[in-house]
Amino acid sequence: MDPDFDKVLGRSPNYSFKWRRYHGRDIVPCWVADSEFATPAPVRQALTDLSQHGALGYLYPDQYEQGAQAVIDWLQYRHGLKIPPEWVVWTPGVVPAFNITCRALTEPGQALVVQTPNYPPILSAHQNHQLQGLQVGLVGAEQQLDFERLEQHLGRDDCRAMILCNPMNPNGKVIAKADLQRLGQMCEANGVVLISDEIHSDLILEPGLVHTPAFGLDELRDNSITLMSAGKTFNIAGLGVSFAIIPNAGLRKRYKAAANGVSPWANMLGLVATATAFNDGRDWYRRQLNYLRANRDYLIAALNQIGGLKAASPEATYLAWIDCSGLGQEDVQTWFERRGVGPSPGRDFGAPQFARINFACPRRQLETIVARCSN
Numbered sequence: 001m002d003p004d005f006d007k008v009l010g011r012s013p014n015y016s017f018k019w020r021r022y023h024g025r026d027i028v029p030c031w032v033a034d035s036e037f038a039t040p041a042p043v044r045q046a047l048t049d050l051s052q053h054g055a056l057g058y059l060y061p062d063q064y065e066q067g068a069q070a071v072i073d074w075l076q077y078r079h080g081l082k083i084p085p086e087w088v089v090w091t092p093g094v095v096p097a098f099n100i101t102c103r104a105l106t107e108p109g110q111a112l113v114v115q116t117p118n119y120p121p122i123l124s125a126h127q128n129h130q131l132q133g134l135q136v137g138l139v140g141a142e143q144q145l146d147f148e149r150l151e152q153h154l155g156r157d158d159c160r161a162m163i164l165c166n167p168m169n170p171n172g173k174v175i176a177k178a179d180l181q182r183l184g185q186m187c188e189a190n191g192v193v194l195i196s197d198e199i200h201s202d203l204i205l206e207p208g209l210v211h212t213p214a215f216g217l218d219e220l221r222d223n224s225i226t227l228m229s230a231g232k233t234f235n236i237a238g239l240g241v242s243f244a245i246i247p248n249a250g251l252r253k254r255y256k257a258a259a260n261g262v263s264p265w266a267n268m269l270g271l272v273a274t275a276t277a278f279n280d281g282r283d284w285y286r287r288q289l290n291y292l293r294a295n296r297d298y299l300i301a302a303l304n305q306i307g308g309l310k311a312a313s314p315e316a317t318y319l320a321w322i323d324c325s326g327l328g329q330e331d332v333q334t335w336f337e338r339r340g341v342g343p344s345p346g347r348d349f350g351a352p353q354f355a356r357i358n359f360a361c362p363r364r365q366l367e368t369i370v371a372r373c374s375n
């Protein structure tokens with residue numbers, strides 16, 4: 001194993017959202033999608049240097065040129081794609097960014113398409129903007145996007161936007177390039193902008209599998225807003241910084257106009273942490289992927305040994321999506337909590353008979369989770 005990832009940090013003193021839910025109870029939390037790993041040493045050092053300097057006044061993100069350069073270099077390293085700096089738009093988190101995008105692109109009463117199952121703030125985004133939420137599920141043994149349903153929804157006159165989560169949260173599925181191209185063609189033909197939440201795209205666990213960013217496809221270049229972040233990958237989500245890749249100048253202008261005055265600038269700590277992680281965290285990143293792969297394989301094998309539980313191996317993310325219908329329990333969450341395990345309830349993702357376990361934790365903690373589920 002790897003000492004960087006075996007170390008138990010003890011997060012309660014940091015007011016970790018994940019740990020506060022079960023504070024004072026003997027329940028191991030494995031719900032919120034952040035990791036239990038210390039961010040890489042160069043990131044910690046950069047944050048220390050910044051605070052030691054002492055001046056934490058305004059920093060206008062577009063003037064922090066090394067930040068955009070770090071994103072450009074990272075995208076080249078990860079996807080072999082070279083983009084110009086003006087495509088990078090700093091955002092104060094992916095959730096605010098997809099909400100701002102909805103605000104930029106839609107009028108109340110119109111339709112917003114989302115695929116299911118999905119991350120709860122994506123499922124509920126339509127409510128924030130008085131839109132009609134139209135869901136598209138997955139079909140067939142391959143669990144592909146339901147293109148028939150997409151055709152119906154995207155073809156509506158009142159449909160201007162769709163939010164996609166790729167790789168998918170909660171099931172860790174990576175959308176195939178051909179499917180994304182087909183979706184892109186449909187969006188293009190219908191004047192729909194794809195809001196592509198790719199926050200988990202650096203966490204591809206399946207060897208040989210490649211993530212295709214929306215902005216990298218001809219079919220989507222001019223009608224997509226790709227949302228990315230170092231938050232999950234480098235465990236700096238609490239710093240509230242992410243970025244959008246918006247190739248089309250008109251869309252960029254609309255995004256910025258909708259953000260103006262309601263969205264804070266991306267903050268200095270998060271910007272510096274993101275740039276440092278992308279520039280100096282690559283070795284740590286590769287080692288983390290190996291650790292996560294081993295955790296995934298251990299957890300999935302163990303869960304499938306437990307009567308009533310079934311879990312497919314996620315291609316990406318550090319989240320295991322578990323079908324608990326075999327337990328015969330109406331309230332799956334209580335089944336876990338009684339055993340001292342606190343997953344994300346499947347009902348929050350639109351699937352009450354499922355639970356989601358975050359396995360980005362020291363192996364010892366994962367072993368405790370497995371032992372408790374086995375009891």
Ligand SMILES: Cc1ncc(COP(=O)(O)O)c(C=O)c1O
Pocket residue numbers: 032033092093094095096119165169197199229231237241242
């Ligand atoms: C798909 C997805 N999008 C967005 C977020 C949150 O992004 P942020 O913290 O940058 O708002 C999460 C966190 O779990 C997520 O899983």
